[in-house]
Each structure stands twice: as C-alpha cells, then as structure tokens.
Amino acid sequence: MKHKSSTDLLQFTPKGIWCPPADVYIDPWRPVKKAMITHGHADHSRYGHRSYLASTTAGPAIKYRLGDINLQTINFGEKINVNGVQFSFHPAGHILGSAQIRVEHKGEVWVASGDYKLEDDGLAEAFEPVKCHTFITESTFGLPVYDWQPQEAVFADINDWWRKNAAEGKVSFITGYSLGKAQRILQGLDSSIGKIYTHGAVENINEVMRLQGIPLPDTIRVTGDISSKDYPTNLVLAPPSALNSAWMKKFKPISIAIASGWMTLRGARRRKAVERGFVLSDHVDWKDLNKAIEATEASRVIVTHGYTSIYTKYLLELGLDAEAAQTEFTGESIDEDDTPSDEKDTTL
Numbered sequence: 001m002k003h004k005s006s007t008d009l010l011q012f013t014p015k016g017i018w019c020p021p022a023d024v025y026i027d028p029w030r031p032v033k034k035a036m037i038t039h040g041h042a043d044h045s046r047y048g049h050r051s052y053l054a055s056t057t058a059g060p061a062i063k064y065r066l067g068d069i070n071l072q073t074i075n076f077g078e079k080i081n082v083n084g085v086q087f088s089f090h091p092a093g094h095i096l097g098s099a100q101i102r103v104e105h106k107g108e109v110w111v112a113s114g115d116y117k118l119e120d121d122g123l124a125e126a127f128e129p130v131k132c133h134t135f136i137t138e139s140t141f142g143l144p145v146y147d148w149q150p151q152e153a154v155f156a157d158i159n160d161w162w163r164k165n166a167a168e169g170k171v172s173f174i175t176g177y178s179l180g181k182a183q184r185i186l187q188g189l190d191s192s193i194g195k196i197y198t199h200g201a202v203e204n205i206n207e208v209m210r211l212q213g214i215p216l217p218d219t220i221r222v223t224g225d226i227s228s229k230d231y232p233t234n235l236v237l238a239p240p241s242a243l244n245s246a247w248m249k250k251f252k253p254i255s256i257a258i259a260s261g262w263m264t265l266r267g268a269r270r271r272k273a274v275e276r277g278f279v280l281s282d283h284v285d286w287k288d289l290n291k292a293i294e295a296t297e298a299s300r301v302i303v304t305h306g307y308t309s310i311y312t313k314y315l316l317e318l319g320l321d322a323e324a325a326q327t328e329f330t331g332e333s334i335d336e337d338d339t340p341s342d343e344k345d346t347t348l
Contacts, residue, residue: 007020008134009021009085009103009105009108009110009134010026010103010110010112010134010136012302012325012326012327014030015028015029015030015031015032016028016029016030016032016035016327017112017136017327019085019103019105021083021084021085021105022034022082022083022084022085022087022105023083024036024082024085024087025049026038026101026112027044027045027112027114027329028046028049029043029046029327029328030048031048031049031050032049032050033049033050033051034049034050034051034053034082035049035051035052035053036052036053036054036087036101037052037053037054037058037062038054038092038098038099038100038101038112038113038114038115039054039058039092039094039095039097039098039099039114039115040054040058040061040062040065040095040097040179041095041115041177041179041180042065043328043329043330044114044115044329045062045065045066046066047066047067047069049069050070051070051071051072052066052069052070052071052072053071053072053073053074053080054071054072054073054074054089054097054099055073055074055075055076055089055097055098055099056073056074056075056076056097057096057097057125057212058073058096058097058098058099059071059073059097060208060209060211060212061096061097061179061205061208061209064204064205064208065179074088074089075089076089076090076091076099076125076128077089077090084105085103085104085105086102086103086104086105087101087102087103087104088101088102089101089102090102090111090128090130091124091125091126091127091128092113092114092115092116092117092124092127093116093117093118093119093120093121093124093125093126093127093128094114094115094116094117094124094180094282094283095123095124095179095180095181095184095282096123096124096125096180096183096209096212096214097124097125098114098115098116098124098125098180099114100112100113100114100116100128100130101114102130102132108133108134109131109132109133109134110132110133110134110135110136111130111132111134111135111136111296111298112136113135113136113137113138113292114138115138115140115282115283115329115331116138116283116284116292117281117282117283117284117288118284118288118291118292119148119150119151119288121151121184121187121282122187123180123183123184123187123214124180124282127292129292129295129296130296131295131296131297131298132296132297132298133298133299133300134298134299134300134301134302135293135296135298135300135301135302136301136302136304136325137289137292137293137301137302137303137304138283138284138303138304138305138306138329138331139289139303139304139305139306139307139308139310139311140261140281140283140284140305140306140307140331140332141261141281141283141284141285141286141289141306141307141332142286142289142303142306142307142308142310142311142314143286143307143310143311144286145264145265145286146261146264146281146285146286147264147285147286147287148261148279148280148281148285148288149279151184151188151280154188154259154278154279154280155188155189157278158174158185158188158189158257158259158278159188159189159190159193161255161257161276161278162189162190162193162194162235163190163193165233165255166193166194166233166234168253169232169233169253170232170233170253170254170255171231171232171233171234171235171236171251171252171253171254171255172234172235172236172255172257173235173236173238173248173251173254173255173256173257174235174236174237174238174256174257174258174259174278175237175238175239175240175242175243175256175257175258175259176237176239176240176258176259176260176280177239177240177282177332178199178201178202178204178205178239179205180282181259181280181282182198182202182205182206182237182239183205183206183209183214183216184280184282185237185259185280186206186216186217186219186237187216187217189217189235191217191218193235194233194234194235195220195230195234195235196217196218196219196220196234196235196237197219197220197221197222197226197231197234197235197236197237198219198220198221198222198236198237198238199222199236199237199238199239199242199247200221200222201238201239201241202219202237202238202239203219203221206219219237222236222250228250228251228252231250231251232252232253236251240258240333243256243258243272243274244273255275255276256273256274256275256276257274257275257276257277257278258272258274258276258277258278259278259280260277260278260279260280260281260332261279261280261281261283261285261332262277262332262333263277263278263279263280264279281332282332283331283332289311293315293320298320299320299321300320300321300322301315301320301321301322301323302322302323302324302325303315303322303323303324303325304324304325304327304329305327305329305330305331306331308324308325309324312324
C-alpha cells in the first residue's frame with residue numbers, strides 16, 4: 001500500500017508513540033492522559049497514565065498488575081473514533097489479549113504491532129494480518145539464525161526431559177515469563193508425569209486467567225508449608241527472576257531449564273548455567289517476521305526493538321521505506337523477566 005502524507009500519523013516522542021490528531025499514545029513509557037495498550041508485559045504496560053484502553057482479554061492481567069487504574073476495554077475488531085481518528089484492536093498472537101492497534105486518519109492507515117507471533121499456540125488469539133501503509137514492528141529475533149520448530153516438537157522435548165528427571169528422582173525446574181510464556185508451557189505439559197508446582201508470580205496470573213475461563217492444568221503454588229521431599233519427580237515452573245535465588249535452594253536434586261528464543265544460542269545457555277535450553281518464544285522468528293510484514297502490504301516499516309539496525313538495512317535492500325526508531329521496549333530477555341518488582345518475592 002502506498003500513501004503520501006505531510007506529517008506522520010504516529011510519532012515517536014520522549015513519552016512514547018503519539019497520535020497528534022487524537023492526542024493518544026500507544027504503549028507509552030512516560031505518564032500520559034490517554035494510553036492504548038497492546039498487552040500486559042511490563043515494557044508495554046506501565047503505571048501512571050490517566051486512562052487506559054486495552055483488549056477485553058488483556059484487561060484482567062493489566063488490571064491485576066497495575067492495580068487501581070482507569071481501564072476500559074475493547075473487543076477485537078471494534079472501531080472507536082477519537083477526534084476524527086479511527087482506532088481498532090486486532091490479535092497479535094503474542095500472549096492472551098495481545099493486540100496490534102490499527103490507526104486510520106484521512107485515508108492513511110498505520111498499524112502498531114507491539115510484540116507478536118504467527119504460530120497459533122491455542123492460548124493467545126491467533127495473529128491477524130492487517131493491511132496498512134506504515135507498519136511498526138519489533139525485530140527481537142530479526143536474524144536468519146532464529147528459526148522456530150513447531151511448538152508440539154518443543155513440548156515433546158520438554159516432557160521427555162521431565163520424564164527422564166522423574167525417573168532419576170530429580171526436580172524439573174523450568175523458567176518462563178509469568179505472563180504468557182508460563183501459561184503456554186503449562187498447556188504443553190504432560191501432567192500424567194507428575195505434579196506441577198508454580199512460583200507465586202506465575203500462579204497469580206494463572207488465577208487471573210482461570211477467572212476469565214481459560215482452561216489451565218492443575219497447579220500447586222509453592223509455599224513454605226510444602227515439604228522439600230514432595231518436589232522430586234515433579235516440575236516447578238517459575239519466572240526467570242527465580243534463577244539462582246535463595247528460593248531455588250529447596251528444590252533438590254534439581255535439573256534446570258530455560259524456555260526462550262535465546263536458547264537458540266549455546267552461549268546464552270552456558271552463561272545462565274542451566275542444563276537444558278528449550279527454544280520457545282512468544283515472538284516471531286526470522287521467517288515469520290518477514291511473512292508478517294509482507295502480509296501487511298506496507299510500503300513503509302518502522303523497526304522499534306531487537307536487531308533494529310540490521311533488520312532495517314535488510315528491509316531497505318528489499319526496496320521498502322524502512323527506518324529504526326528508539327523506544328523503551330525490550331522484547332524477550334533471559335536476564336530479566338516481565339514480572340513487576342512487587343511480584344518478585346522469592347522467599348518461602
């Protein structure tokens with residue numbers, strides 16, 4: 001799609017991505033009057049805005065994490081008009097409720113995609129391509145080396161690892177973001193192998209999603225009342241912040257794994273000193289990143305986080321009008337997780 005405009009419909013400012021005619025921000029990182037939120041991860045959903053708008057299914061987790069905020073929700077595909085600008089939210093496939101935000105004004109269409117993936121994981125609403133003139137994209141894994149296997153194959157490996165550990169009397173300890181990744185892992189686990197124990201940050205989100213009617217396997221919150229003798233042969237699911245913490249010392253003997261796209265790189269696994277790395281990401285890999293951008297038919301692409309300079313250069317070589325933008329979005333990390341600070345209590 002080609003379209004010429006005198007000024008950008010969405011602009012990158014010190015507060016965030018701003019739509020001037022509507023005076024609305026998308027995933028702002030500084031306090032603003034009106035914020036539209038793509039999803040509940042901490043780098044996209046922050047406290048301090050006067051009003052929030054998010055998708056209906058993203059709302060409960062955002063409300064839980066941010067507390068007493070002025071939050072309204074909108075269904076996917078529903079259109080709202082703000083001072084002559086039309087907005088609508090469309091599934092991004094990243095985590096439950098994650099959205100791409102479509103912005104239309106005077107015939108010009110932009111899409112801010114937040115974080116996204118194309119594989120339908122059975123938990124998040126499946127990614128919906130949205131045609132536009134300008135597409136704002138992540139590039140967290142924007143290199144050809146990142147090539148995901150189908151999640152069924154990854155979960156088969158995870159369950160084989162758990163089964164082997166159980167046979168050896170070990171605790172299987174695996175980490176993933178408490179919002180989204182942890183619940184995706186849960187859905188892929190074979191609960192016939194043993195019990196599934198969860199860190200409080202993970203279990204809190206589980207409870208939020210169960211109240212939404214999301215079916216999740218049975219889990220047991222880790223508490224000080226549970227004997228250390230109960231954990232061997234079973235599995236513990238925790239956020240990355242729990243790695244190498246005092247909280248982990250109760251789980252012995254232990255086999256430790258990380259589920260992350262960064263586990264593609266052997267150096268990342270060595271640096272975190274874990275036995276297994278399972279390549280499982282809630283972001284697009286290289287092939288799906290390119291597939292998604294092609295599906296938008298956008299003639300202009302703005303790259304916000306990840307391998308921004310490398311991927312922008314690649315898009316320019318394809319003949320697209322591409323540029324990188326500075327933001328405070330972080331994508332996926334194995335050194336930090338999406339858990340707000342008040343959820344990172346790792347005491348028992």
